[in-house]
Structures are given as structure tokens and as C-alpha cells.
Amino acid sequence: MENTQTSSVAAGAALAQPEVRIAEGVVRGRWRPTTGGKGNPQSAAFLGIPFAEAPVGELRFAAPVPKAPWEGVFDAAEFGATAQRGDPGVTLIPEPSVEGESTLNVNVYTPLVPADGTGDAAGMPVLVYIHGGGYFAGSPASPWYDGRNFNRDGVVTVTISYRLGFDGFGWIEDAPSNRGVRDWLLALDWVQRNIAAFGGDPGRVTIAGQSAGGGAVMTLLGMEKAQHLFHGVYAISGALADVSAARSEEFGRRLAAELGVAPTREGLGVLSEERILEAQKKLTAFDGGDMSDIVEKGLPLGPSVDGDLILRPTPESFRAGVGSDKPLVLGATDDEFTMATADAGRAMALVPKGILLGKLGVPKEARRPYLAANADVLAKGKARLARRVLTDRMFRVAILRVVADRGAAPTWVYRFSWPSGTFGFAEHCLDVPFFFDCLDGPAMVPLAGPNPPQTLADEVHEAAVAFIVGGDPGWSRYDAATGIARVYDTPSRDVADAYASVRPLLTTGR
Structure with a gap:
């Protein structure tokens, strides 16, 4: 430009x-x-x-x-x-x-x-x-x-x-x-x-x-x-926190107890940065257990609904019209957390599909339609299916809910689907160097492979520039009737109901 x-x-x-x-x-x-x-x-x-x-x-x-x-x-x-x-x-x-x-x-x-x-x-x-x-x-x-x-x-x-x-x-x-x-x-x-x-x-x-x-x-x-x-x-790939005030306080008291101090500025202030970081890592470490718990509760550290700065959970604010005058572009990669269970493929092969989906928090009534909508993913194995469920529940379901919550507010949706030359799928973080148009930057091969397409970077970056300059990225706004989203791939295209494979999960609660 x-x-x-x-x-x-x-x-x-x-x-x-x-x-x-x-x-x-x-x-x-x-x-x-x-x-x-x-x-x-x-x-x-x-x-x-x-x-x-x-x-x-x-x-x-x-x-x-x-x-x-x-x-x-x-x-x-x-x-x-x-x-x-x-x-x-x-x-x-x-x-x-x-x-x-x-x-x-x-x-x-x-x-x-x-x-x-x-x-x-x-x-x-x-x-x-x-x-x-x-x-x-x-x-x-x-x-x-x-x-x-x-x-x-x-x-x-x-x-x-x-x-x-x-x-x-x-x-x-x-x-x-x-x-x-x-x-x-x-x-x-x-x-x-x-x-x-x-x-x-x-x-x-x-x-x-x-x-x-x-x-x-x-x-x-x-x-x-x-x-x-x-x-x-x-x-x-936005990951809202919206930590409840009660959960935030519970974690703060637990961390202070772990360190043997009062949960006050004076008590915590005498501790080194290193000691607090050690306790934080211990109390937030994932033990390899139920990933569904993380999906449901999120992390305990992040923006909290404190009644001061953040008056209510963000989706409620959207439904109340906050920010509705501002244009929004949002989207995610197709496989944000496909690496999250990279070592569990052999074990997952022995787990029946229904039980696997249940462990990942998919309600019984949604399992059959979800499997039907994601037959192409299931064909690649149960581990790949499990990782797609995590991606959908942590990121892609939220996209559909945000656009619904914003109603008629100007909103555009995309998917980043180009598969990394390293991993063979569109993993978390892959779209960032395309957004900044920095494919010639360092450490690119581990994420994107040896020859990421510059033409795709041109498309992603130019759409971002168009939005920043003029408030419109260059494709149709998302609406419930068509569900049109830009799908970034080689070639890129605009697709109706581009998040159709996610819809069965909307039967879950907020």
C-alpha cells in the first residue's frame, strides 16, 4: 500500500x-x-x-x-x-x-x-x-x-x-x-x-x-x-480471562499461604520476585490431567471482574452494547492447540470416541453432530480430534458467541487455515508473522517451515492495514444469516458459514 x-x-x-x-x-x-x-x-x-x-x-x-x-x-x-x-x-x-x-x-x-x-x-x-x-x-x-x-x-x-x-x-x-x-x-x-x-x-x-x-x-x-x-x-486468537472476583481472591490467598505471608502489600512486598514466581509456577502448573478443567475455568491469573475497572464479564458488556460503535475483526487458526496433546496419540487411539469427547467436556447431545461436522478431522485420528475440540472450546466457540453478543455492531470474522510447513496444520501463533509481514524474520522455520507463502502474508497484512486505515478489512461483515468469513489459505477465499464445524458446541453453556 x-x-x-x-x-x-x-x-x-x-x-x-x-x-x-x-x-x-x-x-x-x-x-x-x-x-x-x-x-x-x-x-x-x-x-x-x-x-x-x-x-x-x-x-x-x-x-x-x-x-x-x-x-x-x-x-x-x-x-x-x-x-x-x-x-x-x-x-x-x-x-x-x-x-x-x-x-x-x-x-x-x-x-x-x-x-x-x-x-x-x-x-x-x-x-x-x-x-x-x-x-x-x-x-x-x-x-x-x-x-x-x-x-x-x-x-x-x-x-x-x-x-x-x-x-x-x-x-x-x-x-x-x-x-x-x-x-x-x-x-x-x-x-x-x-x-x-x-x-x-x-x-x-x-x-x-x-x-x-x-x-x-x-x-x-x-x-x-x-x-x-x-x-x-x-x-x-483472543483468549478472554474474565476471572471471577471469588476465584481471583481464592488464588491470591492460596499463593500467600504457600509463601507463608499475609496476602497484603506488606506481607508480599518483602518477598523477592523470584520467590513469588516460583510459587506462581507451582500453583498454576498443569499436571497432565483433565484439560477440560482448564477449558472450563481458564487460568487463575488474568483480568478479573472486579466491579471497578471490569464491571461484568465481557460477553455481558457486549450484550449491553459496550463497544458496539467500534469495528472489530476477530478470528483464530484452525488448530490452536493441536500440539497440546502431541504425545498422547497412541493412548487416545484406545479410548472410544464418545468417552473421549465426554472427557473434553462435549455434552452427550452434541457429540454425534460434532463428529459429523468434523469427519475430516476424525479421519486423521482421535488425537487430532481431541486437539481440535480443545481449539474449538477455547477459541473458536468464543468467536461465534462474540459476534452474536455484539448483534449489529460492525464485526468481521476470519479463519487462518494455511498449514504450517513444519507441523502440517495451522497452529497457535502461526498467523502472527503474516499479520506483521515479517516472514523474513528470525526463528520462522520452527513455526512455519522453510517456505511460508509471501503472497499470503501480503493478503493478511494488507487486510489489517485496510482495517486500521479505513475500518474495513475488505470482506463482508459477519451476520447470522450468511456467516461469511475470510478463510486465509492458498488460495484465500470468503466462505459462508465458515465456522459450521463449531456450531454443535454452542449447545454447551457459557
Whole structure:
């Protein structure tokens, strides 16, 4: 997608190390080339800009505090500290951890830095991306989240860091709830105040995320207090948490008891980050038992229905019309969790189909129609069927419910069906490098195979750009009568009732 800002980019490029003045002070970034040979040839990266004070000491379990102004120039050439520590071993996306205390920071990528560094009236649309990782892992420092090719196509891009796990989402008796959510809100407020200095339009902000990040943007879409901070939502494999207040408190008390302290800021504050992480990992570890329990209850750490920021479960907010004025794109890969039971194929072959579906939480009346609708999957074996059930119950059923809950609100649905050259199916995370158009990035072969199709990346990325720029990704809105969704594959196509194989599971409760 061509952009008319190239002459302005050339003026900004005269600064070998571009500088921009924001509300807190001056930041210095660096230029890099875009790829793909079209649109803006350069992208300026401003990395690790703090939007809040470091959440340490008295601020550790507090609401985020806006960053105070600084003197001189903040060097934004390297990624800031991440809330993720060490190697969590939970993602197919390369998401490095960066040591340090100032973990609440943003990375800004822009094709346009005005020569005087004081801002510009260009008003390009803005993408704000929230990383995934189950609300306890993940990092905005991934090379896959580099916004250079969104910059190429005229979109300013921001990625944000936020507190994870217990520090971000754990219940503490005398601490503010949903601290990670409050981090999202302050980061989005920072965008509203500062993005014009990078050539962005604060009145044209699309929030996007994948997995837990996809759940995050849907949580924000259902929050009354967040509505002024964004104008569109793109949810990739969104995993809503909506942890109940009772469950959140129960887990917080259990973790404090495990550590032998009171469930208060004072009690937990004397413990090292490492000790709390050890207890968190112990209490959330999956023992290989009933996956259906995880599907039904979700993880205990994530956005909770606290009656303050999150007034009610997100589906209820959608049904009440919250966020109905905002366009939404949402979808999932066909086999999000096909690797979840990768070692259980031989054992599952001995389990009768009905019993297997029952263990995975499929009600008796839905089993026969579900098997009929998924005969192609069953033909590949019971293990593959079980993994598809997990995918459907954790991700794809939610898509149909979200569009139903939003009623006539502008909503578009997709499926990502292209099978990875490594795994032979469309697994969790596979669509992310297509969204960012970064198939030339590192660690691609383990996820996608040696020759992922650039033509498909062009399609996925260009549709995302079209949505961010104009509020329409380029195919028909989803409606109950036709159920049309874009199916990304080679070739891609628009398919009526594209989620028909999931419908038998709608007989289950919410």
C-alpha cells in the first residue's frame, strides 16, 4: 500500500538519529529500512520509552504512576526491561526477556519524524499491539512485533509492556485490582498524549493483540472506562480471562499461604520476585490431567471482574452494547492447540470416541453432530480430534458467541487455515508473522517451515492495514444469516458459514 508521506520521511531522515519531543522530554531513536520494496523505505524505532515509573518498592503492587519528565535526551535505541523474566518456555514466538526494573515502557515505530522533532500534523493511523503469553509471559521485544512494515504502509505502530502474572493480576487484600489492565490503560493514555509527535493521529487508534493479547483487546472493548482510548479492535486468537472476583481472591490467598505471608502489600512486598514466581509456577502448573478443567475455568491469573475497572464479564458488556460503535475483526487458526496433546496419540487411539469427547467436556447431545461436522478431522485420528475440540472450546466457540453478543455492531470474522510447513496444520501463533509481514524474520522455520507463502502474508497484512486505515478489512461483515468469513489459505477465499464445524458446541453453556 503506497503512502504519500515519503517526502516528509526524507526530511526526517536527515537526522541520522531522529529525535522527538514528547510530553516527558526528548527521545532519540534510530532509522532502519523497511522491507518489501514499496511504500515508505524507512522506519524509525524508538524503543523502551517509559510510560510509567518503575513498579518497584512502594510502587510494586500499586497502580501505575505516570513517568515524570526527564532532563536531556532519553536514548531509545534498545528495548527496555520486560516483565517477563528468564525463559518461560511457553511460546513459539521469539520473545526475549530483558533485565531491569523499568518494565512499563512502549516501543514506537514510525515512518515520519519531522525535521524539527516537535511533531507533525500528518495524522497517520496508529496500531497499538499487546503481546500474548497467557497473562504470565511474553515480551514486546520480539523481532516479530517490529512495526517497520506497518510503517512502510503508513501506519504508526506501538507495542507495550505490562506487568504479568501475580504482580500484574494477582489479588492482594490492600492493593488495586487488575494492575496489568491499569498498565494497558496508562499506556493507551500515553499514546493519546504523545503519538502526534511521531506523526500519528490519536483519533485513529486500533488496538490489536494475539492470544492473551487478543483477550486483552476484547477486555478493553468491553470496558466503559477504556472507550475513549481507541477506535477499532483486531483480536487474533483472543483468549478472554474474565476471572471471577471469588476465584481471583481464592488464588491470591492460596499463593500467600504457600509463601507463608499475609496476602497484603506488606506481607508480599518483602518477598523477592523470584520467590513469588516460583510459587506462581507451582500453583498454576498443569499436571497432565483433565484439560477440560482448564477449558472450563481458564487460568487463575488474568483480568478479573472486579466491579471497578471490569464491571461484568465481557460477553455481558457486549450484550449491553459496550463497544458496539467500534469495528472489530476477530478470528483464530484452525488448530490452536493441536500440539497440546502431541504425545498422547497412541493412548487416545484406545479410548472410544464418545468417552473421549465426554472427557473434553462435549455434552452427550452434541457429540454425534460434532463428529459429523468434523469427519475430516476424525479421519486423521482421535488425537487430532481431541486437539481440535480443545481449539474449538477455547477459541473458536468464543468467536461465534462474540459476534452474536455484539448483534449489529460492525464485526468481521476470519479463519487462518494455511498449514504450517513444519507441523502440517495451522497452529497457535502461526498467523502472527503474516499479520506483521515479517516472514523474513528470525526463528520462522520452527513455526512455519522453510517456505511460508509471501503472497499470503501480503493478503493478511494488507487486510489489517485496510482495517486500521479505513475500518474495513475488505470482506463482508459477519451476520447470522450468511456467516461469511475470510478463510486465509492458498488460495484465500470468503466462505459462508465458515465456522459450521463449531456450531454443535454452542449447545454447551457459557
